[in-house]
Amino acid sequence: MSEAAVRHDWTLEEIEGLFALPFNDLLFRAQQVHRRHFDPNEVQVSTLLSVKTGACPEDCGYCSQSAQHDTGLERERLLPLDEVVAAAKAARDNGSTRFCMGAAWRNPTDKNLERVIEMIRAVRDLGMETCVTLGMLTAEQANRLREAGLDYYNHNLDTSPEFYGNVITTRTFEDRLETLQHVREAGINVCAGGILGMGEGPRDRARMLQELANLPEHPESVPVNMLVQVEGTPLFGVDGIDPLEFVRNIAVARILMPASHVRLSAGRNEMSDEMQALCFVAGANSIFYGERLLTTDNPEAGHDRQLFDRLGIRMQAAAADEQKVCCGG
Numbered sequence: 001m002s003e004a005a006v007r008h009d010w011t012l013e014e015i016e017g018l019f020a021l022p023f024n025d026l027l028f029r030a031q032q033v034h035r036r037h038f039d040p041n042e043v044q045v046s047t048l049l050s051v052k053t054g055a056c057p058e059d060c061g062y063c064s065q066s067a068q069h070d071t072g073l074e075r076e077r078l079l080p081l082d083e084v085v086a087a088a089k090a091a092r093d094n095g096s097t098r099f100c101m102g103a104a105w106r107n108p109t110d111k112n113l114e115r116v117i118e119m120i121r122a123v124r125d126l127g128m129e130t131c132v133t134l135g136m137l138t139a140e141q142a143n144r145l146r147e148a149g150l151d152y153y154n155h156n157l158d159t160s161p162e163f164y165g166n167v168i169t170t171r172t173f174e175d176r177l178e179t180l181q182h183v184r185e186a187g188i189n190v191c192a193g194g195i196l197g198m199g200e201g202p203r204d205r206a207r208m209l210q211e212l213a214n215l216p217e218h219p220e221s222v223p224v225n226m227l228v229q230v231e232g233t234p235l236f237g238v239d240g241i242d243p244l245e246f247v248r249n250i251a252v253a254r255i256l257m258p259a260s261h262v263r264l265s266a267g268r269n270e271m272s273d274e275m276q277a278l279c280f281v282a283g284a285n286s287i288f289y290g291e292r293l294l295t296t297d298n299p300e301a302g303h304d305r306q307l308f309d310r311l312g313i314r315m316q317a318a319a320a321d322e323q324k325v326c327c328g329g
């Protein structure tokens, strides 16, 4: 089978074999795959906004927003529509093409979902792609979001099924898969990835990528986050991941999911420009852009533009409407 084929039957041995390649060989293979599917000098940019911050009932060990951790974060109510629209406009004027709205919920109530739908409609009216991450969804809620014109739903597997219970106890890995299935069946583009640097081992990282790559359809967007360590969370102070090991994960994600956008996500503020450049060589072709992630800092937009200039990278322009509706990416 050719290396460019989109497969869903990766074995753990094959994936561990990729990780075991000499660094140069792995990056060369990832670049070859990348160039068959994408313009290697173009990066998609998305901007995040937390539309409901803090007081989340879940106990995710990495998260600043869990009510179970004392992180000093101020609880906020659902943002008013005009504030969301102002933030989306600013992101669009800065060159961002997708606006991702996050809420610190285990799952949305139907009433809250309707309020988020107003936000989705308003952001679409600005000509931007929309993404939301609201926690677990029922099949009906996913359908409702699709009817409202939502382009992407973000829901991360976070880590391997084996390591999952060390990080989160208030929901299961299977719950995550179920929501992803509802999103896929509703016809919404899937954004699903995970976090590296939470104390997991190399096998967990290979297993997480295997779970993503062996979904019936690959997520259109695969965010690879490096843990942002937040004081007061259980994972604060954990041994981080070796930067070159992180780059290898990007390369393996690129090879396993050749046609997906692989997003270099949280943690860029703690990465050198050189590490980020290696991630782009390894096949990352999307970033979160703008000074803020959800509750933590991201690099200054001006710094990112300068880095892109130094690397000859262009920001992907907004897709034409008809492309956006069907197959985005």
Ligand code: SAM
Pocket: 062, 063, 064, 102, 103, 104, 105, 106, 133, 134, 135, 136, 154, 155, 156, 158, 194, 195, 225, 226, 227, 228, 229, 230, 266, 267, 294
């Ligand atoms: N509450 C919803 C949920 O968990 O699905 C949506 C928001 S949640 C903050 C979205 C994702 O952000 C998490 O699944 C996790 O992968 C990522 N994330 C959260 N905190 C992070 C951190 N400190 N470092 C890296 N990634 C983080």
Ligand code: DTB
Pocket: 048, 064, 100, 102, 133, 154, 156, 193, 194, 223, 224, 225, 228, 265, 266, 293, 294, 295, 296, 297
């Ligand atoms: C994703 O994979 N990363 C984003 C987005 N999806 C929602 C969130 C990163 C959050 C980083 C920590 C914070 O700012 O609270």
Ligand code: SF4
Pocket: 056, 057, 058, 059, 060, 063, 064, 065, 066, 103, 104, 105, 106, 135
């Ligand atoms: Fe809540 Fe999401 Fe944070 Fe978990 S990751 S505590 S579900 S906001």
